[in-house]
Amino acid sequence: MADTNDRLGRLRLQATMIESWVAQGWIAPAQEYSDADLARACLIRDLREAMGVNDEGVGVALDLLDQLHGLRRALRRVGDVMHGLPEPARQEVLVILRELDEA
Amino acid sequence: MNEDPYDVLGVKRDASQEDIRKAYRKLARKLHPDLNPGDKAAEEKFKAVSAANDILGDADKRARFDKGEIDASGNERPPQPPPGWYRDHAGGGGGGPYTSDAGYADMMDEDDLLGALFGRGARRGGGAQFRMQGGDIHARLAIDFLDAVNGGTKRVTLPDGSTVDVTIPPGTREGQVLRLRGKGSPGMGGGPAGDLMVEVSVGEHRHYTRRDDDILLDLPVSLPEAVLGGKIEVPTPAGAVMVTIPKGSNTGTVLRLKGRGVKKRDGSRGDAFVTLRLVLPDKPDAELEAFAERWAAGKAQNPRAGMES
Numbered sequence: 553m554a555d556t557n558d559r560l561g562r563l564r565l566q567a568t569m570i571e572s573w574v575a576q577g578w579i580a581p582a583q584e585y586s587d588a589d590l591a592r593a594c595l596i597r598d599l600r601e602a603m604g605v606n607d608e609g610v611g612v613a614l615d616l617l618d619q620l621h622g623l624r625r626a627l628r629r630v631g632d633v634m635h636g637l638p639e640p641a642r643q644e645v646l647v648i649l650r651e652l653d654e655a
Numbered sequence: 656m657n658e659d660p661y662d663v664l665g666v667k668r669d670a671s672q673e674d675i676r677k678a679y680r681k682l683a684r685k686l687h688p689d690l691n692p693g694d695k696a697a698e699e700k701f702k703a704v705s706a707a708n709d710i711l712g713d714a715d716k717r718a719r720f721d722k723g724e725i726d727a728s729g730n731e732r733p734p735q736p737p738p739g740w741y742r743d744h745a746g747g748g749g750g751g752p753y754t755s756d757a758g759y760a761d762m763m764d765e766d767d768l769l770g771a772l773f774g775r776g777a778r779r780g781g782g783a784q785f786r787m788q789g790g791d792i793h794a795r796l797a798i799d800f801l802d803a804v805n806g807g808t809k810r811v812t813l814p815d816g817s818t819v820d821v822t823i824p825p826g827t828r829e830g831q832v833l834r835l836r837g838k839g840s841p842g843m844g845g846g847p848a849g850d851l852m853v854e855v856s857v858g859e860h861r862h863y864t865r866r867d868d869d870i871l872l873d874l875p876v877s878l879p880e881a882v883l884g885g886k887i888e889v890p891t892p893a894g895a896v897m898v899t900i901p902k903g904s905n906t907g908t909v910l911r912l913k914g915r916g917v918k919k920r921d922g923s924r925g926d927a928f929v930t931l932r933l934v935l936p937d938k939p940d941a942e943l944e945a946f947a948e949r950w951a952a953g954k955a956q957n958p959r960a961g962m963e964s
Contacts, residue, residue, distance in 0.1 A: 562736060580752050587738035588745070592753065595689045595741040602683040602705070617689065619758035621745040624692060626759055 868925025
């Protein structure tokens with residue numbers, strides 16, 4: 553427990569704050585706080601303190617960010633698939649994209 | 656980071672603490688790395704802005720800076736301590752518990768290709784479900800020359816005995832593959848059926864040959880038609896048409912019939928090129944022989960002049 557508090561202190565986070573954010577549904581830890589949970593907590597801290605976003609705004613921002621990361625992951629997947637295609641098929645896709653751009 | 660913190664935040668030297676706070680918030684909202692996940696440069700800019708705010712946002716530190724007791728470089732920010740920025744966790748392969756597919760949920764069912772690429776199919780139903788598109792079926796289809804030129808439909812019998820009516824678009828070419836979506840093998844686990852791929856072989860025509868969108872045609876003409884000219888009916892894929900043969904036409908004379916060739920996608924047609932071929936009467940004709948016998952100019956002509964032996 554002291555270990556966790558140490559960790560939180562270095563990140564300028566307080567346990568009670570994180571607990572209230574968990575209660576808000578902004579953070580969903582498993583047994584312990586993962587790195588992703590803590591990085592997300594730092595983001596919430598920055599949103600509230602550095603950027604002056606209120607609680608309603610934090611919920612909206614997190615929701616949009618989660619969607620953004622979902623889209624980025626999907627797009628990267630498409631990119632990976634494109635990258636792995638044989639050259640003629642890649643060219644075909646590029647031609648179609650170019651035609652769509654021109655249309 | 657030796658830049659003047661006032662310049663970094665874009666505030667005047669006599670700005671109030673409240674002005675500084677506002678300026679910093681505005682820049683932080685714009686530059687925070689987690690709000691710019693794709694922009695690597697945002698991190699550097701955000702660090703500079705944060706470092707400037709660390710000095711100016713604190714009235715005591717600001718006063719010491721103004722007096723020259725501390726300088727901007729002394730307050731350089733260390734890199735974001737571990738675990739780093741949230742964006743570096745959210746972007747990972749696993750996606751974590753937070754990543755949402757709501758941003759593209761409306762793009763899914765239209766075409767399963769997107770579902771497969773966006774990795775959604777596997778997540779539905781607990782992630783254990785196996786969902787797969789059916790395979791494509793390949794078939795060959797022989798079609799008539801005129802169906803390829805003008806378009807038509809043709810029934811195909813598949814390996815399993817079922818039949819499919821294939822629409823042949825006008826202007827279909829030899830070797831072209833027609834794709835019939837969803838007519839291939841059925842999918843598994845609710846996946847869509849594959850496609851039926853029909854490779855077309857186009858038959859020959861007794862009179863017509865094809866050169867891209869044009870039709871080539873040999874047309875026999877009689878001696879009087881060639882010598883005197885006249886109107887004759889010419890068959891084309893677009894229907895018969897009356898054509899005027901110019902006086903003095905010869906074997907090899909080519910007439911172009913615009914818009915009488917192969918139907919194109921836009922509904923227009925290529926051209927038909929008619930090559931005339933002079934045909935003498937089937938049986939010997941006494942009158943023609945007598946004429947040729949006494950036709951001095953004809954006899955004097957050497958059609959092989961210029962041919963090398």
